[in-house]
Amino acid sequence: MATPQVSEDDIIRQLATEIRILEGSVNALQSRLEIVRAAVSEVTIAHDTLVGLKQLQDGDTVLVPVGAGSHIRMSIADSKKLVMGIGAGAAMEKNVDASVEDLKNRLQDLEKARTSIQQQLEQTVGRYQQDRDALEGMLQQRETAAKKPN
Numbered sequence: 001m002a003t004p005q006v007s008e009d010d011i012i013r014q015l016a017t018e019i020r021i022l023e024g025s026v027n028a029l030q031s032r033l034e035i036v037r038a039a040v041s042e043v044t045i046a047h048d049t050l051v052g053l054k055q056l057q058d059g060d061t062v063l064v065p066v067g068a069g070s071h072i073r074m075s076i077a078d079s080k081k082l083v084m085g086i087g088a089g090a091a092m093e094k095n096v097d098a099s100v101e102d103l104k105n106r107l108q109d110l111e112k113a114r115t116s117i118q119q120q121l122e123q124t125v126g127r128y129q130q131d132r133d134a135l136e137g138m139l140q141q142r143e144t145a146a147k148k149p150n
Helices: 008-053 096-147
Strands: 061-069 069-073 079-089 090-095
Touching: 008 096, 079 096, 090 096
Parallel strands: none
Antiparallel strands: 061 069, 079 090
C-alpha cells in the first residue's frame, strides 16, 4: 500500500501552525517563569526579615513598611512567635524558627519549579527556532526555484 505524498504546501502550513502553537507555549512559559520569580523574591524577603527578627527582643522598636514608601514605627510584642499564612487564605501562629524553615523549604520548591520551567522554555524556544529555520529554508528554496528561468 502506497503512502500518500505530502505536498510542500502542506509541510509549510504544518510548520506555520506549529510555529504559532510554539509561540503561545513560549509566552505561557515566560509568564509562569515571571510568576515563580516574583514568588521567589517575595519568599526571600520574608525569609530574610524573619532571620532579622530572630535577632530582636521583645520591646525593640522597628519600622514596618505599609506601602508607597511609607513606614510606621512599632514595638515588637513577641519576638519568638508570628502569624504565618499556610495557604488557602488561612494563617496560624508559629514560632520564628519553624517559620524560617518553612520559608527555606518553599524557596527550594520554587527554585525547582523555576529550573523546570526554564528548561521547558529553552526546549520550546529551540524547537521554535528549528521550525522557523526550516520554514524559512523551504520558502527561500521556493523563491529561488520560481526565479530560475526554464
